[in-house]
Amino acid sequence: MPTDTSADKTIFTRRESEVRSYCRGIDRVFTRASGSEMTDAGGRSYIDFLAGCSSLNYGHNDPDMKAALIDHIAGDGVAHGLDLHTDIKARFLEAFERHILQPRDMDHKVMFTGPTGANAVEAALKLARKATGRRNVIAFTNGFHGVSLGALAATANAYHRAGAGTTLDGVTRMPFDGYMGASFDTADLIDAMLSDRSGGVDAPAAILLETVQGEGGLNAARPEWVRRVAELAKKHGALLIVDDIQAGCGRAGTFFSFEEMGVVPDIVTLAKSVSGFGLPMALALVRPEYDIFGPAEHNGTFRGNTHAFVTARVAIEKFWADDRFQAEIAAKSVLLTTALAEIAEMIPDARLKGRGMMQGVDVGSGELAASICAQAYQNGLIIETSGPDDQVVKVLAPLTTPEATFRKGLGILRDAVRDVTTSTKMAAE
Incomplete structure (x- = not known):
């Protein structure tokens, strides 16, 4: 992982409690976020498949919500x-x-x-x-x-x-x-x-x-x-x-x-x-x-x-005023299931988990899942794990993620799985 020379991170290790967690694996200093992407202090953008652990289902800084909030604050x-x-x-x-x-x-x-x-x-x-x-x-x-x-x-x-x-x-x-x-x-x-x-x-x-x-x-x-x-x-x-x-x-x-x-x-x-x-x-x-x-x-x-x-x-x-958004979620869920099924085939005994836009792949090992997420992060995708042994690579992309961005993120994940499994196989040989 390249060093983020544009921001000093020592304040976090010096002053923030050891209870911090996500930032240990996702260690950049982020300065901006929009839609389904986050940008670090060095100007690099990442596709966000974590979405605040499902706190950002509508993406970062939705323009209509932002405008309403600014108006509310500006109007006292x-x-x-x-x-x-x-x-x-x-x-x-x-x-x-x-x-x-x-x-x-x-x-x-x-x-x-x-x-x-x-x-x-x-x-x-x-x-x-x-x-x-x-x-x-x-x-x-x-x-x-x-x-x-x-x-x-x-x-x-x-x-x-x-x-x-x-x-x-x-x-x-x-x-x-x-x-x-x-x-x-x-x-x-x-x-x-x-x-x-x-x-x-x-x-x-x-x-x-x-x-x-x-x-x-x-x-x-x-x-x-x-x-x-x-x-x-x-x-x-x-x-x-x-x-x-x-x-x-x-x-x-x-x-x-x-x-x-x-x-x-x-x-x-x-x-x-x-x-x-x-x-x-x-x-x-x-x-x-x-x-x-x-x-x-x-x-x-x-x-x-x-x-x-x-x-x-x-x-x-x-x-949620009509059914259009729910239909969009359904279509993206099918896309996600298809992509994760292809990824699961790359890993022996891997299993699909979840439903809707809350799906992932149980890769059988927390160590393997962590390696996949780390490789994906290095290639520009923020993604995390879940499960009792952190063995599930979990996709929590914003529900509003544009299809092209969604496919790109899933491609990064697929490439990360390929790279990690290939290097693991080579090391075993």
Whole structure:
């Protein structure tokens, strides 16, 4: 990797905490970003297949969102409003109701939580426990829901759990769809254990799941499994919580990842791309009968990010007022599947993972996946890994990526796989 001589990076190693992560493998100093590309301090541009870990589904600096935000700031629009009534919050809620909730027959209330996905999960878990009077939550193998203590208890990854420094409890882990192999329906196991008074599983307040496990390795649940789990939640008196923080806002193909599965969760958590512009914002969508928190019972100083309301409203009206954007996502998803299938054929025993614009290739080794991503980065593509051993090369390109740019990025990835596998083979010989 050429040295970035145009910017001094020593301030980061000197002053930034060791907890930093993405910048260790993607070590340039970036100064500009537009659409699906980022530019470093030396003037080199990179195609972005990370997109803020799905926080930039509409790309960097969408011009319409940017213009609306500049106008709001220039006109002395409210910058911080706690949960006060503001004109821009009303406009966001009206757009969200009209274009997202009503077309999907969802009557959910919108809870503005603290501005991170983990905080939305914390709110959802607290609310489910209050609504049911129960403590236990069922979560799943390879699930990732955040690293604050409540969300971390529901997170499966041992590395992240080890950072807690205290006991993580209140959660029973169950095997996700496919975890026990294709012939084993894990929903049967869940039902059997919950139905057996000696099954050892306390009656749950909620069942919490991702329909596509982003950080867990792009494990995509079958619609019939999700429907069965929804039925089990109802049967056993638990709320169904779908964590759509990474898979939502179009990433899995539709605005909500579950909307073609025939289920309507009791609570849905959203964050990442819900602001449309990369601004901090998180929501918990709650069925009205479970909207039982008292005033400020779950609060936060930044639960009303007015700037995010501005850009989120534009994103909804621009991309979700009709079906055209969803059709574009579907077409790009086919292109992505085709390209990744060709890439998988280059690696022995590699497997395609995920769905929609949330796909990748399980290359079987974290070391191999890291080498592929490093080579792609050297050639001008920003891309990362996921999975319990970081063995999945994960494509999270902005949904708005022009087709020519998308194909170019996939070509860089294909070339990186070819170069790395060739050099690995030569070294073995």
